[in-house]
Amino acid sequence: MSALTPLHATRPLANAIRFLAIDAIVRAGEGHQGVPLGMAEIATALFTQHLKFNPADPQWPDRDRFVLSNGHGSMLLYALLHLSGYAQFGIDEIKSFRAMGSRCEGHPEFDPAAGIEVTTGPLGQGIANAFGMAVAEAYLNARFGDGIVNHYTYAFVGDGCLQEGVGQEMISLAGHLQLGKLILCWDDNRITDDGSTSLSISEDVSARFRVAGWHVIEVDGHDLDALSAALAEAKRDARPSMLACRTVIARGIARLQGQRGGHSGKLFEADADAARTELGWAHAPFEIPHDVLEAWRAAGRRSEGEYLAWRERLAALPDDARAEFERIQAGRLPEGWQRVLEDYKRQSIERGEGEAGILISAEINDRLAQLPERMVACADLEAPTSHKRSLHAFTAGDRSGAYVHCGVREHLMGAMANGMAAHGGVIPLAVTYLAFLDYERPAMRMAALMGLPVKFVFSHDSIGVGRNGPTHQPVEILASLRAMPNMRVFRPADAVEAAECWALAYEHRSGPSTMVFARQNLPLVRTRHSAENRCARGGYVLAQAEGGKRLVTLLATGSEVALALTARERLQREGIPTAVVSLPCWEVFDEQDPAYRQEVLGTDTVRVGVEAAVRFGWDRYLGERGAFVGMAGFGASGPAEDLYQHFGITPEHIVAEARRRL
Amino acid sequence: MSALTPLHATRPLANAIRFLAIDAIVRAGEGHQGVPLGMAEIATALFTQHLKFNPADPQWPDRDRFVLSNGHGSMLLYALLHLSGYAQFGIDEIKSFRAMGSRCEGHPEFDPAAGIEVTTGPLGQGIANAFGMAVAEAYLNARFGDGIVNHYTYAFVGDGCLQEGVGQEMISLAGHLQLGKLILCWDDNRITDDGSTSLSISEDVSARFRVAGWHVIEVDGHDLDALSAALAEAKRDARPSMLACRTVIARGIARLQGQRGGHSGKLFEADADAARTELGWAHAPFEIPHDVLEAWRAAGRRSEGEYLAWRERLAALPDDARAEFERIQAGRLPEGWQRVLEDYKRQSIERGEGEAGILISAEINDRLAQLPERMVACADLEAPTSHKRSLHAFTAGDRSGAYVHCGVREHLMGAMANGMAAHGGVIPLAVTYLAFLDYERPAMRMAALMGLPVKFVFSHDSIGVGRNGPTHQPVEILASLRAMPNMRVFRPADAVEAAECWALAYEHRSGPSTMVFARQNLPLVRTRHSAENRCARGGYVLAQAEGGKRLVTLLATGSEVALALTARERLQREGIPTAVVSLPCWEVFDEQDPAYRQEVLGTDTVRVGVEAAVRFGWDRYLGERGAFVGMAGFGASGPAEDLYQHFGITPEHIVAEARRRL
Known part of the structure; x- marks a missing residue:
């Protein structure tokens, strides 16, 4: 890479990102400056010249999707949302970065109404999410045509996301499926938390992408024009594209840039001051000069024409097609689907x-x-x-x-x-x-x-x-x-x-x-038809106790419900009034009112939980007299029937446990 | 790949593997024939000409390690262990494949004393285990020298293991670390469970390995001589090696070979009969002709000389070095280590x-x-x-x-x-x-x-x-x-x-x-020294109730124990005798005798569990009057102290919960 060109002359828009990030991180006392400072030009090129989006309608269905997979660099995203004009990200929100209750959380948290497409943080997830978005786009494009669904999915990604297995799986399958509208921008800064990437990786990352069928462009990650040209080329290419953007981590903070500490080493006011001097940024903290902010806001309005044209195309669709599109966008199921x-x-x-x-x-x-x-x-x-x-x-x-x-x-x-x-x-x-x-x-x-x-x-x-x-x-x-x-x-x-x-x-x-x-x-356990969805309360009495006050309650799920029913028959035959409760969904059952739960679980009865799994978690239902029939450890290799016998998950054992507790 | 050469003329040793697998799978009524039939020649080349091992002492520390990462092909491993002379794998064991209690389980289960180096089944794990073995070997080689630790680690691997993220992570890091004694044999049969690998992968797998710094040899997976030469070359090369072995899945079963059903489609006696005819194998089920078995047993004795020489070198070590080596092999900790x-x-x-x-x-x-x-x-x-x-x-x-x-x-x-x-x-x-x-x-x-x-x-x-x-x-x-x-x-x-x-x-x-x-x-919660390891019973009374019968028991772990102690002080000040129980390890506590557990948990007291985590699992300790102070959902972004307040994990809340239950 050639000598770094100065940042101040050519890129106030990128430096606006830098200083919002620096100021917010200094104010919060912690944060990850490496990404927002290192990827400021990449973000600027994308958001001001390529990304199709509309801050006035963040959930425009045909917007390009943008995922910050290296989510620790969250200030990059918040700065972009602020600068381009998302109402939810006013300057006070930026100032509250990492404070309790702020939208500017440590990592971006899913909030599509505010421009955050997906929660990112655990590395590798974001690029795999982006891959899923590109799959959805391609499928919907095939269903509704170019006029209604036709957008790109961009993801910013660091070394960590690409080292993770899930990232490697994504590279392989996205190449196989040739998702041409998926575009990654790799922050190739050669630094991870431990220091140089050379501590843990030697391979040519670009070559790895090429092997998988990707279109790779190597580009100076601080050269706005080159980046914009690369993005244009990526959009044209039919293959998924990866821009290998050579960057300097934390660029702009002289003390840390290009070094391990650039990732998230503590920033001080003196660092911010030094950066202001070096980059010729003569503005107070959190102050963006009018012309720069206006340029950013204009970038945020850049897709308005496309937006309006899209709305017209949607309106011009036949009624049923439009209704169908609106239905699936809203996540509504069709009339009578059940x-x-x-x-x-x-x-x-x-x-x-x-x-x-x-x-x-x-x-x-x-x-x-x-x-x-x-x-x-x-x-x-x-x-x-x-x-x-x-x-x-x-x-x-x-x-x-x-x-x-x-x-x-x-x-x-x-x-x-x-x-x-x-x-x-x-x-x-x-x-x-x-x-x-x-x-x-x-x-x-x-x-x-x-x-x-x-x-x-x-x-x-x-x-x-x-x-x-x-x-x-x-x-x-x-x-x-x-x-x-x-x-x-x-x-x-x-x-x-x-x-x-x-x-x-x-x-x-x-x-x-x-x-x-x-x-x-x-085997069928629900032998009488009911129009009611009996599972809707999470658990219910499948078979009532008969012949007196309920003495035993057998609780089971899935394949073990049938075993509980057999056990109940035997207990009933012995004159022990026994109910069977099916618990297909604990979470829903736990949301029911206490009276219903008590009615189902029974009062003052022996309870036996039955599940071909460990007891862990069952005690909440069993009470102090409760028993459990299930697994105490790992399984074994053998025919299923033999295993149920071997591990004692049988009607006989259920009956024995119930009687022992009576 | 050129036309397949007939299998019967040249390779009775490989066919012995084939027929053991076929016969065992037909007898069991299920199994995965794809791997043992497709990799029979690869296994034969490795076990008869390269692998350093000793069936008479399966745990010889300096043996080569062999991992069947595609563990569903377990009959390949069992056949190899039987043929080469592991006492635990007699022919009756082979006949019991997949029966309850057999050593020949559906997947290989860790049993180093019988030649099974590691449990495999979930794809990708085995090759990552093999990588770990190669790391351990390299480290021990540096500690003890070539005379004592100097062996290869071989792994057989299918497409699935290489698609898994963990497999990709392994490829990348093994290349980076240049583990030259790690050798993979890839069963390149172009078939997965869904059918052709082209359903889900397009990349040149060999190229992907090369990008990561591996030595790759492409070889006919049914050509014994070529395989043996490739293994020899792999052993010589300083890089980790991958043999891309072009194979035909289920080779030998005409009805299934090279096809999707080859993986695990049901085998019938007619298939076995047809295979016998085609491969010229005129022997009854489970019968291995004497000369073939003898050749295999000779292969099993092939490393005897090396084994004895190694024992001599170990014996010749200075006493302290030998004792140290034996100590770490036995997993013993050194005298006074505590x-x-x-x-x-x-x-x-x-x-x-x-x-x-x-x-x-x-x-x-x-x-x-x-x-x-x-x-x-x-x-x-x-x-x-x-x-x-x-x-x-x-x-x-x-x-x-x-x-x-x-x-x-x-x-x-x-x-x-x-x-x-x-x-x-x-x-x-x-x-x-x-x-x-x-x-x-x-x-x-x-x-x-x-x-x-x-x-x-x-x-x-x-x-x-x-x-x-x-x-x-x-x-x-x-x-x-x-x-x-x-x-x-x-x-x-x-x-x-x-x-x-x-x-x-x-x-x-x-x-x-x-x-x-x-x-x-x-903060320090154990302020008085005790020579005893108080955590050794998993849980213990850290602070006794004072001033009367214990009314409240606060149970906590980790960082919340200090909060429980503060809450106890307040409750004690209010005249409520309160104990604090620290539960650093539930699993060990649950193994204690009931009397001890009851003593710790207290009888007829209100119990409050405290942990900055969900309640799930805690009910076993809390009883029906119990309360829990912890998390009910996911966390949030904010300073740690603010979060503890926000989620109510505080001494105040613990006190309030205890009083509410009294």
């Missing part, structure tokens, strides 16, 4: 036979073909999970497909689904085995934190997996997921509950739903 | 001041310099976690360093640590922030399942993180980890408990320990 679920419930009861849990889910979803906004992603388990059926594949050559073959990349799949949900206009399902949930879990946490309505679908949910053995048998995973705030975990007991739980999941918009299904047969 | 911990306890009490939680852990570990078998890995958080200190870096040029800069690759770090522990001779620590635990969690599950004594160390354990906000603030992660079988989770309250917990973690050999530390200051 009818197929009701039919399925009735038919399941008529048929009277059980079916493999995951195939029930597959059948239900196949019948929901009238939800074209649904996209299904799966991590190389199409055959055993069976959620493709009448869908066809989303590929480089055919964007109309609603089924994404993710390969063996669970983490990317989850983060992609988050990006799709954040984009809007699609409802993503992500399907794999429950044993691999942990691979996807960091993305699931982000979905819960953002409140995104992603449906995470899992098969093979217990030792019922059988002979593939303990690596493939979840035992602690249900508990570990139930511990997560704002995550609903559904584990239906049969086809009827599955239809009801899917209805609840599709209607739940303020957070993700996890749908957990057995590999094995789920 | 003395520095005892000194540290005493000095902490003398100093009387608190310190940042993670710095306490750093200081303790720095003082344990007399454990040269300790290796510390960290995911690009050297400065904030501070566990490097007097260690120096393990690099491509210096294998004597005990500190591995992993870059931003948490998942690899965890799986690498597992491989190091499985290798033996080193004690791995893996350090990052608790919020990033989920990235590492799939590896932690494998450590728990295998019972490996890895120490997973985490800093920044709660909202105490402060202004980096909810992405960086664990709330559910403690609970989600406590749900995991065979995982001990330690969350010490101060420097004294930290020393005690570290003592317990180093002594715990039958499973992993997770060490959780606050970012913020942990």
Whole structure:
């Protein structure tokens, strides 16, 4: 890289970013200046010359998406939102950076109405979200045409995001799918938290992208003209593009720039003063000169013409097409969409036979073909999970497909689904085995934190997996997921509950739903038809105690509900009035009023929890006289029936535990 | 690839693998034939001509390590162990493949005494384990010299392992560290579970390895001579090597070979019969002709000379060096190793001041310099976690360093640590922030399942993180980890408990320990010296109730113990006899006898749990009158003190909750 050119002469717009960041970080007493100072020119080139956006309508569906994947550099984003004119980011908000209650939080937190497309912080998530946004865009473009959906997705990314496995998975699959409207700007500053990137990486990052089929442009990350030209070239190229922007971390702070401390070393007022002198910035803290602010605001209005033209095109659509577009944008389900679920419930009861849990889910979803906004992603388990059926594949050559073959990349799949949900206009399902949930879990946490309505679908949910053995048998995973705030975990007991739980999941918009299904047969436990969605309260009395006051309550979920029913029959035969409670969704049950919960759980009864998983978390329902029939450790390799016997998850054992406590 | 040459003429040894696999899978009624049939020649070339091993002493410390990362192909491994003469894998064991109680489980389960180096199944883990083994080998080679530690690590790997993010992280870091004794054999069969790999990947996998600095050899995966030559070349090359072995999945089963169904499509006796005809294998099921078996057994004895020479070299070592080598191989800690911990306890009490939680852990570990078998890995958080200190870096040029800069690759770090522990001779620590635990969690599950004594160390354990906000603030992660079988989770309250917990973690050999530390200051709560390790029972009464029968028990962990002590003072002042229980390790506490647990928890008292995390899991200790002071959802961005106030995790709130329940 040639000698650095001075920053003051040519780029007041970029320096406006720099000083907002410096001033806010000095005021807060902490923050990460490396990104906003190092990427100021890149951001300026993008926001003033390329990004299609409208601060007056941040949620314009056809806006370009912008993701700051290196989210610790949050002040870069807040500065951009302030400068370009987002009402929510006035100068007082900037001054409150990192204070309690500020919109300018330590990391950007999902707030699309204010211009924050996605929460970023855990490295790698943002670029995988951006990938998901580009998938959603391509699918919607195929559905609605260039006039209605046709935008780019940009992501800023640091070395960390590219070292993370999920980032590598993204590079590979985005190249495979040739998502030409996905453009990354890599902050190639050669510094990570530990110091030089050479401590932990030797590979030619650009070459790694090229191997995966990306279009790579190497560019001086402080040269506005070169950056703008590179962005223009990236937009033209049919491949996904990566701009390798050679930058100097924390550029502008002489004491720290280009060094390890540039990342987040403490900034002092003296640093700010020195920077003002060096960059010729003769303005007070948080003061942006009028002409510079005006230039930025003009940049914020740059897409107004495109915006109005887009609105005209939308208005000119045939009524049904426009209504459909507006419906999916709002996340509304179509009139009468539940009818197929009701039919399925009735038919399941008529048929009277059980079916493999995951195939029930597959059948239900196949019948929901009238939800074209649904996209299904799966991590190389199409055959055993069976959620493709009448869908066809989303590929480089055919964007109309609603089924994404993710390969063996669970983490990317989850983060992609988050990006799709954040984009809007699609409802993503992500399907794999429950044993691999942990691979996807960091993305699931982000979905819960953002409140995104992603449906995470899992098969093979217990030792019922059988002979593939303990690596493939979840035992602690249900508990570990139930511990997560704002995550609903559904584990239906049969086809009827599955239809009801899917209805609840599709209607739940303020957070993700996890749908957990057995590999094995789920015999019918709901043998009488009810128009009511009995799962809607999370738990309910499936079978009442008979012949006297309830003495025993058996609580179970999923495949173990049938075992509880068998145990109940035996206890009843022995004259012990026993109820069975099905608890398909703890989170919803816990939201019910105390009287309902007490009625379901029973007063002064022995309670036995039954689940082919660990006890952890169950005690809240069991009380001090409670017992639990389930797993105490990892599983084993053997036929499923043998394993249930081996681990004592049987009606006999349930009966014995109940009697022992009476 | 040129036309396939017939298999029967040239390779009875490889076909012996094929037919053991076919016969076992047909008998079991299920299994994955793709790998054993596709990689039979690769395995034969490796085991009969290159691998240094001794079935008579499977745990020979200097054996080459062999990892079947594509663990679903487990019959390949069992066949190899049987043929080469491992006593544990007699023909009856092979016949019991996938039956309950068999050693021939669905996936290989860690059993080094029987030749299974590591549990594999979840894709990507195995190659990352192999990487860890190669790191351990290089470190021990630097410590003990070529005569004592000098072996290769081989891993078989399928497309899935290489698509997984953790696999990509491994490729990148292994290339960076130039682990020349790590050799992968890629089963390039172009088929995954969904069908053609072209459904989900387009990149040139060999090129991706080359970009990362690997030595790549492309070879016909069914040509024994070419394979053997490639292995020889790989051994000579100073770079890590990847043999891209072009193979035909399920080769030998005409109906399935080269196709999607080859992976695990059901095999019938007719398939076995057809294969016998085609391959000219005129032997009954499970029958290996004498000459073939003898050739295999001879291969199993091939390294005997090397083995004896190695034993002689070990015996010839100076006594102290030999004793040291034997000590670390046995996983024994040196005489008196705890003395520095005892000194540290005493000095902490003398100093009387608190310190940042993670710095306490750093200081303790720095003082344990007399454990040269300790290796510390960290995911690009050297400065904030501070566990490097007097260690120096393990690099491509210096294998004597005990500190591995992993870059931003948490998942690899965890799986690498597992491989190091499985290798033996080193004690791995893996350090990052608790919020990033989920990235590492799939590896932690494998450590728990295998019972490996890895120490997973985490800093920044709660909202105490402060202004980096909810992405960086664990709330559910403690609970989600406590749900995991065979995982001990330690969350010490101060420097004294930290020393005690570290003592317990180093002594715990039958499973992993997770060490959780606050970012913020942990004031001293153990102000009186006790020679006893009070944390050794997992929980204990830190402060007794005074002035009457105990009415209130406050239970807390980590940074919240100090809050509970303050609350106790106030309650005591109000005349309410209150005890404080510290629960640094639930798993150990739950193993204590009921009388002790009851004594600690108190009988007929109000119990209030206090932890800056979710309640999930706490109910087991709280009883029906219990209360909990902690988090109900995700955190927020603000100064730590403000957050504790905002979320009501304060002595005032603890007092109020206790009084409300009285």
